[in-house]
Amino acid sequence: MTNRPTTTTEKPQRATLRDVATLAGVSEISVSRVMRNAPNISDGLRERVMDAANTLSYTPNRLAGALKNQSSNLVAVVLPSMSNDVFSTVLDGIDAVLDEHGLNAVLGLSEYDRDRELRVVRDLLSWSPMGIILTGLHHDETVAGMIAQLDIPVVQIMETEGRPLGSAVGMSHTKAAETAADFLFAKGYRRFGYIGAWSERPNRSRARRLAFEARLASMGAPLVAATILEERSSALAGSAATADLRARHPEIDCIFYANDDLALGGLFHALAEGIDVPNALGLMGFNGIGTGKATPLPLSSIQTPRYEIGAMAARLILRDPGEADRVVDLGFEIFEGGTT
Amino acid sequence: MTNRPTTTTEKPQRATLRDVATLAGVSEISVSRVMRNAPNISDGLRERVMDAANTLSYTPNRLAGALKNQSSNLVAVVLPSMSNDVFSTVLDGIDAVLDEHGLNAVLGLSEYDRDRELRVVRDLLSWSPMGIILTGLHHDETVAGMIAQLDIPVVQIMETEGRPLGSAVGMSHTKAAETAADFLFAKGYRRFGYIGAWSERPNRSRARRLAFEARLASMGAPLVAATILEERSSALAGSAATADLRARHPEIDCIFYANDDLALGGLFHALAEGIDVPNALGLMGFNGIGTGKATPLPLSSIQTPRYEIGAMAARLILRDPGEADRVVDLGFEIFEGGTT
DNA sequence: CGGCTAATTGACAACGTTACCAATTCGGAT
DNA sequence: ATCCGAATTGGTAACGTTGTCAATTAGCCG
Incomplete structure (x- = not known):
């Protein structure tokens, strides 16, 4: 691996910073800085790097970046179920806002089972997500402990009556x-x-x-x-x-x-x-x-x-780190209809 | 960071292999081998490591493992929409099978937009997923190229009429x-x-x-x-x-x-x-x-x-690497009902 | 042209884990 | 007690990227 060929016509191989750097005739660090849009980059360098990156279909290895940063742009989303369309609408709202900000949801379903939720949370936290969205305000103490250890924003959705671990959005x-x-x-x-x-x-x-x-x-x-x-x-x-x-x-x-x-x-x-x-x-x-x-x-x-709950949850995850946790009650409406 | 304290009562800090190893009095490599259930480990070692890991609430940093392995236990799932319950049921099936095998879905929604799908796929592939589930059989050529570069299993869901990139599951x-x-x-x-x-x-x-x-x-x-x-x-x-x-x-x-x-x-x-x-x-x-x-x-x-489509898609992702790609037609049924 | 400052580019080491193989320990036989 | 083979434990270097700071380059002014 230390003497990898710069071009290969054999088994497909994921391009790395090094490959792009070699093709563009610059350092790996410059390629990295261009790809993450760091400031103070000349137009010439940017162009050479982008050309090389496009030629090699370079996609960043987010694993490496996240490891170095000790954080990723994943958001853990723990929902109880996908078996009705309540949570599909919530997830729609979550994804819409995350997507606008270049983040991805990594999903776990608890099936309203406390032990399973504990396991799902542990699994999802192993990806160093930058935040976590939980459903409801009541969880096993170990869940709270794991999240506290990572010191990442947590938003609990659907309910507002109780003591959230961080922020919460829902209704009474x-x-x-x-x-x-x-x-x-x-x-x-x-x-x-x-x-x-x-x-x-x-x-x-x-x-x-x-x-x-x-x-x-x-x-x-x-x-x-x-x-x-x-x-x-x-x-x-x-x-x-x-x-x-x-x-x-x-x-x-x-x-x-x-x-x-x-x-x-x-x-x-x-x-x-x-x-x-x-x-x-x-x-x-x-x-x-x-x-x-x-x-x-x-x-x-x-x-x-429901959609707004999902969207607001994602916004609360994304808020400034210095901003205090808060509980957002989005209320509800009476739809009078015709059956009463 | 090179001389991190083994116990800290300050800002919460995620425990690493090193912390567990120090507490258990063994090497980091032994901790790793215990945590990933490698063979040939004495009961004594296992017990010391598990005690230490539980004491420190150790969770593996999957970023690091996945980087070393050049693969993760994430499965990229690209769905068109969560706006009705068709895909929530599919996702339910996907998650059920992934969860049984210790994998997590990382989700992207394309909103039936080709360019957006391209972007979503690129984003999700940057996590080195071990496989990807796409919806439908028709995608931008660049999508196919990106997936081929990673050489990971791809399963396309919902349709069976056409040339899949890998395997497919759906119906005619x-x-x-x-x-x-x-x-x-x-x-x-x-x-x-x-x-x-x-x-x-x-x-x-x-x-x-x-x-x-x-x-x-x-x-x-x-x-x-x-x-x-x-x-x-x-x-x-x-x-x-x-x-x-x-x-x-x-x-x-x-x-x-x-x-x-x-x-x-x-x-x-x-x-x-x-x-x-x-x-x-x-x-x-x-x-x-x-x-x-x-x-x-x-x-x-x-x-x-729909649930079976999701579940089968996940199974096809998980199949043996040597096994050939295939197209699974799950058929459909006529529900006669009362409106015809 | 030279000196100074700002802009740009690059070096270093770190992140936490793991596959492979080497080193050590343990158990059994003589 | 010693030796040999099997079981167990540990070392090395790699994965690909990035924050910080050092080194280099470019531009401006006298």
Whole structure:
């Protein structure tokens, strides 16, 4: 390797600074300085280097640069799941901002499992990312320790109620649930049901339900019944759970769902059964996904700013190192729709 | 840095092999061999090293290892978009298999833009990934050149008709469209419409439409009209486009959509207008997403194996280096549903 | 032309790990 | 106790780039 040929017509070989330098007739350091756009470079040198680099299809070896710098332009992104489009929209937002700044996301999925998250975080941190985006505010202490050891920016997404490890961006799930309770109560509903799934992973789903229940109780309309499915959310599961809940509690006049997938299922069930929505039964979801805007009765829902959460998370990662950590509450909106 | 203290209570410092070696009283090389599970290590050594590593919360610096090896355990994943749940499901499959083998995905989104894809690929390749997953079979020649230079496995996903750069996994979009045409014709439909979106990005969407048209023509039932929207797919867009197409061509008795989002919109429109589906109007989508299973009339659709495509792509990346490249056609299924 | 200053280019050593092979230790047989 | 072979441990130099500072060059002024 120390006497590598400057041109080779055999097995393809990745060009290095040395190859470009030889072809351009300059030092490796000059090639490096041109490629990273360092200041004080003559036009002549720049041109000779760029010509040589293009001729050799040179791409920098980021491993080497990151090792020397003890930092990379990777951002570790730990999401719980890609199984619905909530986090695909978040990831879209993250990638959009990272890409604008020449950074790449290296991805791990925790599947809402604490031990797996610990492992995923450890794996991703081994790449010396310049920052890490975690989902939710509750993690194993070891996760916090590992991140602290690297002293890199950490942004936690989706929730704002609690003590973040660094910065956080999301919304108040408690307030969202209370607002939903108020909204539905003001619509005249009095006998409420709730449908959740996947054993209330994540915790913020449970927090929403508890806040919803407490708010209703405080208004004198205690929750009639809640169904928490063990399976993951889906429209099919929501449809079946709605049928079951109403069979067991026909007095229920309104159901709040943990998310829109479940709520869409409830709506489809109601449409199929000829149930008078919203008059005999109100239905409200959570997230405000696109499909729910097009249903015959647009789905009432808490509209959550998922793309913006992702984009803001990336911006918080990218902020000036001297800037203090902060918690950004992006709020939510009520999408009134037609099902309540 | 050459005389770093072995313990520090100041700014957190990432532990290195040297730190662990000092604490364990062995060489750095022994620590390395323990951490990478090399053979022929005594239990005693292993225990001393693991104790020291755990005490110091040592995580390997993968940058260094990858630089030495001229390869990493990253897999570059270039997807066109995260804006619908097709690719989130694919990514789910990819991550599941990579994770089983201790690899991480580093992600780039091309937004169906050729120049952007070129840039994204270049960025991701600078991490010396051990493999790369691209979407579709058509890419700028420079992309092919860059990948060839690195001599790493490449897997292209979603399509199987054409010359892949390495291996490919997907399905035949031509055959899917022809099968849809046959299926709908056999159902008795004779006057067809087609609705696509986003100016038929990607090409395989266009290929499906052309094959659908050709098949209908060969059966004597030429396509009455096609609408190709400029905007991205959504249920709302599908709903509006369905209304528009039927207003301009009320004789149409069946519409085939580029994907399920559009088709769901068409179905919602039909439900809202009291159109007799499937008797007066048949509707068929593409992808077989979960929401379409729960609608009052389950959506007829070509069921595509998106998770399996992702998982197989990762397996093809991981196959033995000596194993020949191959094209894996995972096929598709007709989900009959209730809308045709 | 010479001297001085600013701009530009290049040298050095570092980053943390690992493949390969050498050196050392251990265990068994005589 | 000694010797030999196997098992185990450790040394070397390499990977490709970059921050810092030294060396060199270029430009300007008298």
